[in-house]
Amino acid sequence: MSRRSIDAARLLGRISALGDIGRDGDGRLVRLAASDTEKLGRDQFVAWIRDAGLELAVDRIGNIFGIWKPDDVTDGAPLLLGSHIDTVIGAGIYDGCYGTLSGLEVIETLKTEGLAPSRPVVVAAFTNEEGVRYAPDMMGSLVYAGGLDIDTALAAVGTDGTILGRELERIGYAGDYPPGFLKPYAYVELHIEQGPILEREGIPVGAVEDLQGISWQRVTITGDANHAGTTPISMRRDAGHAAARVVTFLRDRAKSSNTPTVATVGCMSFEPNAINVIPSRATFTVDLRDPDEERLREEEAALADFLESLSAEEHVGVSVERLARFEPVKFDEGIVTLIERAARDRGLACRRMTSGAGHDAQMIARIAPAAMIFVPSIGGISHNTKEYTADEDLVAGANILLDVVRELATEGTPA
Ligand code: HGY
Ligand code: MN
Ligand code: MN
Numbered sequence: 001m002s003r004r005s006i007d008a009a010r011l012l013g014r015i016s017a018l019g020d021i022g023r024d025g026d027g028r029l030v031r032l033a034a035s036d037t038e039k040l041g042r043d044q045f046v047a048w049i050r051d052a053g054l055e056l057a058v059d060r061i062g063n064i065f066g067i068w069k070p071d072d073v074t075d076g077a078p079l080l081l082g083s084h085i086d087t088v089i090g091a092g093i094y095d096g097c098y099g100t101l102s103g104l105e106v107i108e109t110l111k112t113e114g115l116a117p118s119r120p121v122v123v124a125a126f127t128n129e130e131g132v133r134y135a136p137d138m139m140g141s142l143v144y145a146g147g148l149d150i151d152t153a154l155a156a157v158g159t160d161g162t163i164l165g166r167e168l169e170r171i172g173y174a175g176d177y178p179p180g181f182l183k184p185y186a187y188v189e190l191h192i193e194q195g196p197i198l199e200r201e202g203i204p205v206g207a208v209e210d211l212q213g214i215s216w217q218r219v220t221i222t223g224d225a226n227h228a229g230t231t232p233i234s235m236r237r238d239a240g241h242a243a244a245r246v247v248t249f250l251r252d253r254a255k256s257s258n259t260p261t262v263a264t265v266g267c268m269s270f271e272p273n274a275i276n277v278i279p280s281r282a283t284f285t286v287d288l289r290d291p292d293e294e295r296l297r298e299e300e301a302a303l304a305d306f307l308e309s310l311s312a313e314e315h316v317g318v319s320v321e322r323l324a325r326f327e328p329v330k331f332d333e334g335i336v337t338l339i340e341r342a343a344r345d346r347g348l349a350c351r352r353m354t355s356g357a358g359h360d361a362q363m364i365a366r367i368a369p370a371a372m373i374f375v376p377s378i379g380g381i382s383h384n385t386k387e388y389t390a391d392e393d394l395v396a397g398a399n400i401l402l403d404v405v406r407e408l409a410t411e412g413t414p415a
Helices: 008-019 036-051 097-113 139-144 150-154 164-170 197-201 239-255 293-314 333-345 360-364 391-409
Strands: 055-058 064-068 079-084 089-091 121-126 186-192 205-211 213-222 262-264 268-271 281-290 317-326 350-355 370-375
Touching (some): 008 097, 008 391, 036 064, 064 097, 079 097, 097 186, 097 391, 150 164, 186 333, 186 360, 186 391, 197 205, 197 350, 205 360, 205 391, 213 239, 239 262, 239 281, 281 293, 293 317, 333 350
Parallel strands (some): 079 121, 079 186, 186 370, 205 350
Antiparallel strands (some): 055 064, 213 281, 262 281, 268 281
16 A cells, blocks of 8 residues: 555645635625535535545534544544634635645545555534634534533524524534534644744744633623713713723733733724714623733733723723633644654654644544644735635645544554
């Protein structure tokens, strides 16, 4: 049996084809979890799973699985691959889709190669990794790993007022398998870096050894609507101005941090949202991240203190709702080492790194040894239509995944 490489044309063609599914009127890629456009993406992935001759399974949170379990394979714990195919608003075509389609590609290549795996090999597309429509993010893999009750997740109310469980039923992806029905032997996720490091250092492969902590909150500030022209500054209870002070507070804290703290206010809305009315209400989200749990807690505490003093100074009401909170995660040393060896064997430079983005791997790491492989993002751009990774890097990353999977699916047991 000669060791093959992946079918580059098939993988690149599928990434491009999936990238065309779910474009809005402005041509932006928008496949929000459990939406009509995401259904189209799901349907395409399911069609490719069937074409590959894999067994299809969908669990109750809508996670999709393509299962390769040759007849002579014992009922060993499966090797799990995958990522997600839901997107943010105005997404690139690689985030999530690259890892999901590469997992399928690797299975198809190993089947063609005639590999006789000692365990099933499964590729998953996890539901609602992005968390844009329903919080928290990485929801499907979190439920799968037992970190969130399935009924609580299905009851999640979206930013559009919809209920996740009903939407999954409506699009035909409310499966009947119980989340966690396959207990993975190990999990490997291939993903674009979505940051600037690999490109800046001219390194084609990242062996991801850990992933930073994430804190999502929604803040609501309430003041008084009043006339923009007649109300003296000293008499205002201006929710909009108070919100703006939080945004600059967060940026100043992150800039002066001695760790790679990042802070983002990605969503903000005012009421009544009229040019000549002082805002009576400001609602916004806060995304805080840091690789160090202690530092992340310090940033959360500093924000809480600031909101309290702001409320007194600006005479406004402040309420906070927690949307997601995940501690930093260490990945499996054995698999990380395997990734480094696979890169070396293919003559590719590789460096260890931390993931700035959240990924399904951080959830599956709760129930199985897990690690990630990164490839460079041009300009470090992601969550943006300009997201781009060179074909050569996409193919190289998928071949590293192939070699790691071949090892883990047979006798290789670093985990
Ligand atoms: O938010 C994240 O880091 C991921 O893209 N869901
Ligand atoms: Mn992703
Ligand atoms: Mn993403």
